[in-house]
Amino acid sequence: MSDDLSFADYESRLDRSIKAKSPDFFSGDRLRHLIFSGQFTRPLLDKLCRLADKIRLLAKSKEGHRFLNTLLSHKRAMLYFTQPSTRTFMSFAAACQILGMTCNEVRDLSVSSEAKGESPFDSIRMFSSYFDLIIMRSHIPKFAECCGYMMNTLADSQRRSVPIINAGAGSDEHPTQALLDIYTIQRAFSFTDPKDSRQWTRYDELRQQFPGLRKGIAGKTIGFCGDIRRGRTVRSLAQLLALHEQVRLVFISPPHPALALPRDMKDKLIDAKVDIRECHSLEDQLDGKPVIEQFDALYMTRIQREHNSGTEEQELNELDYSHFKLTKSLVARMKPYAAILHPFPRDKEFGEIPPSIDEDERAFYFRQARNGMWARAALVAHIFDVDGEINDYYEQYNSEMQISPQ
Numbered sequence: 001m002s003d004d005l006s007f008a009d010y011e012s013r014l015d016r017s018i019k020a021k022s023p024d025f026f027s028g029d030r031l032r033h034l035i036f037s038g039q040f041t042r043p044l045l046d047k048l049c050r051l052a053d054k055i056r057l058l059a060k061s062k063e064g065h066r067f068l069n070t071l072l073s074h075k076r077a078m079l080y081f082t083q084p085s086t087r088t089f090m091s092f093a094a095a096c097q098i099l100g101m102t103c104n105e106v107r108d109l110s111v112s113s114e115a116k117g118e119s120p121f122d123s124i125r126m127f128s129s130y131f132d133l134i135i136m137r138s139h140i141p142k143f144a145e146c147c148g149y150m151m152n153t154l155a156d157s158q159r160r161s162v163p164i165i166n167a168g169a170g171s172d173e174h175p176t177q178a179l180l181d182i183y184t185i186q187r188a189f190s191f192t193d194p195k196d197s198r199q200w201t202r203y204d205e206l207r208q209q210f211p212g213l214r215k216g217i218a219g220k221t222i223g224f225c226g227d228i229r230r231g232r233t234v235r236s237l238a239q240l241l242a243l244h245e246q247v248r249l250v251f252i253s254p255p256h257p258a259l260a261l262p263r264d265m266k267d268k269l270i271d272a273k274v275d276i277r278e279c280h281s282l283e284d285q286l287d288g289k290p291v292i293e294q295f296d297a298l299y300m301t302r303i304q305r306e307h308n309s310g311t312e313e314q315e316l317n318e319l320d321y322s323h324f325k326l327t328k329s330l331v332a333r334m335k336p337y338a339a340i341l342h343p344f345p346r347d348k349e350f351g352e353i354p355p356s357i358d359e360d361e362r363a364f365y366f367r368q369a370r371n372g373m374w375a376r377a378a379l380v381a382h383i384f385d386v387d388g389e390i391n392d393y394y395e396q397y398n399s400e401m402q403i404s405p406q
C-alpha cells in the first residue's frame, strides 16, 4: 500500500469484505463504479451480455452505428493507464467511440504533472473536472477502489463526481476481462453458426455426438492452465463461472505454491459449491480419462515471470513447463466444440499457445479480444443508463429487419 496520506482515509473501507463494499459501488441496481468482479450478479451479467449482443448487431449497419454514436456524444472519457496495455486500452477506447464518446489518455506519467510530485488522487480529481468517466489501470494496488470512495465522498457533498472503472491493476482483479470472458464463453456455448439453417443447426449436429450437451455455461467443464495464482484474470473469471449451476473447474498448474491454486480462492469456490479439481499436466488423467478430452473450454494463461521473487526465482526456473503448453496434437484430442481462450498477451518465447493453433476453429482468443469491445460498450452504456434506449431501438430495428442476434 502506498504511504500517501490519502490512502489512510480509505483504510477502514478497504479492509471490508467484497459483499460489504459492493453497495458503495452501485446506484440502485445500476453500477456506479466497477471495481471488482464480485459486483456482478448473474442477472446483471446476463443483462450485460444481452446488451453486448444488441450493440454488436446494431453496429453492423450504418444506421445502427449512427444511432449508437448519438447516445453518449455529450460525454468524455479519460483513459488513465499507467501500466502497459494493448487490448484493454484499445477496446475501451473503441467501446467509448462506438457510443459517441470522446476519449483522452494518460499513459506516461513522465508527461503528467505527477512527474512534478502531484499525488495520483489529485490527478484523478482533476480528470473528473474535465471528463465524465475515468477508466484506469494503475500501478498502485487498490487505487481504483480508493478513487471510487473519493468520488462517492464528492457526490455526497454535492460536488462533481464521475464513475470509475477498474481496467485491471497489478495482481488485483480485472473485472472487465472477466465480463468479456463470460460473454465469449456464453457465445461459444450458444452453438450457433452463420451456416445454420432453420432445419439443421450446428447444435443438432453436436447433439448427435454428445447427447447430453446443453446450451449455456451450466454443467460445463472449464480448464484453467498455467499461472493460476498470479493470473488476476483467472481469479476474476472463476468467481463469475461460480455463479453458474454445476460448473466443474479444473486448474492445471505446476505444483509450486507461487503458481498453483491459492487456498483463499479454493475456499471461496468450495463455499460457492463449485466442483474443483487440480492437475499438474495437460496430459493428466482425471476420473480415469484424459483431462484434455474433457474440457468444454480451456483458458490458457501466460506464466508471469516478471512477478518471480528473488528467493523463488531459481526454483521456478527449474520447473518443467512443457506440461502447460498446448500443442496441435493436444488440441486434436479436444472436443470438437471446445473453446480455447487466453486473455493475451501470450508469451512468444514460452509458447503456451503456438500460432500454429490460431486457425483451428476452437481457437477463440482473437474473437475473445474483439468481444471485449462489445462487452465494454455494454458496460459503459449500462453505467450511463442508455441501455433502455438501445433495447427500444433494437426491438424496433429487429421488427423492421426480422433479425435476431447471432
Ligand code: CP
Residues within 6 Å of the ligand: 084, 085, 086, 087, 088, 089, 168, 177, 343, 344, 345
Ligand atoms: N488481456 C489484457 O488485459 O490485455 P492487455 O494487458 O493488453 O490490456
